[in-house]
Amino acid sequence: MGNTMCPGQDTSFWRPDDIFEVPCGNCGHEVEFFKDDATRRCKSCGTLVKNPKLNLGCAQWCEHAKDCLGYDPKEKLAQAESGDTSLTDKLIEAVKAVFGNDQKEIDHSLKVLDYARELIKKEPADPQVVMAAAILHDIGKPLAQVKHGSAAGAFHEMEGPLVAKEILQDLGLKAEVIDHICRIIANHHTAKGIDTPEFRLVWDADWLANIPRDFSELTPEKMEKLITKVFKTKTASKKAERLFL
Structure with missing residues (x-):
């Protein structure tokens, strides 16, 4: 696919609500998420916060997703769903x-x-x-x-x-x-x-x-x-x- 990212993953095509904040369940600090972040670390207390609005778009089914993104979206979904440390x-x-x-x-x-x-x-x-x-x-x-x-x-x-x-x-x-x-x-x-x-x-x-x-x-x-x-x-x-x- 070369080095060109498809429109579904190119952030220049994202809408304003594709970047949002979620309160940390431990301390309440607002944690900024991109729609395709499975988890992010709270900068206030270090707690791992899961993305309740995880959206990988076309990457969830595209056979070229790993080449395009540099990671396997299925693994990212598993990360979001896993409770393991x-x-x-x-x-x-x-x-x-x-x-x-x-x-x-x-x-x-x-x-x-x-x-x-x-x-x-x-x-x-x-x-x-x-x-x-x-x-x-x-x-x-x-x-x-x-x-x-x-x-x-x-x-x-x-x-x-x-x-x-x-x-x-x-x-x-x-x-x-x-x-x-x-x-x-x-x-x-x-x-x-x-x-x-x-x-x-x-x-x-x-x-x-x-x-x-x-x-x-x-x-x-x-x-x-x-x-x-x-x-x-x-x-x-x-x-x-x-x-x-």
Whole structure:
């Protein structure tokens, strides 16, 4: 089918009510959904919220849906209907355990995860690697603070893989998957020694989350230069332009 998305899945053909908000059943915070999101994470409390209006359109029956979307819509429907705890849920619980009462760090990890989930819809990559690396990317900060007296990027890049590897092994992931995730964590500030599609998505998701916190005072001209310089995927670059310009 090439790279052209059919009208049924192209968001430029969507109606205003195809994007809507659903209250989190745990805390009441409004969670924004696209019509084809099976679930989304509440940014306030981290609870996984199911989409009560899930609508995959033509993708539910089209034989080319996986080629068009990059995922199997039948699997997405199963995800929406399943009550089982997913790998992502388990990783979020692990992140909460490591960060403890540091809600700021937990919120940042959830935001990066949310951006990664959005980007992967249009950028081919291994979802398991992307989701795990996104939620665990800063997992080395507490240990770095203890060992080095600082949680700066160089230090938590150094310590993060050690913490992440133990978590991922306990969850039974394959050795090669764990290695890939840990290499992303070890380079998510410096971008040295790795340039996989999964790394690029986690890198971009982290930048999307960091810009409002660290670069909110930039002029439009400087912001445009920053976006051109730092983002590694077209999807994230366009997202940044919509958000920050």
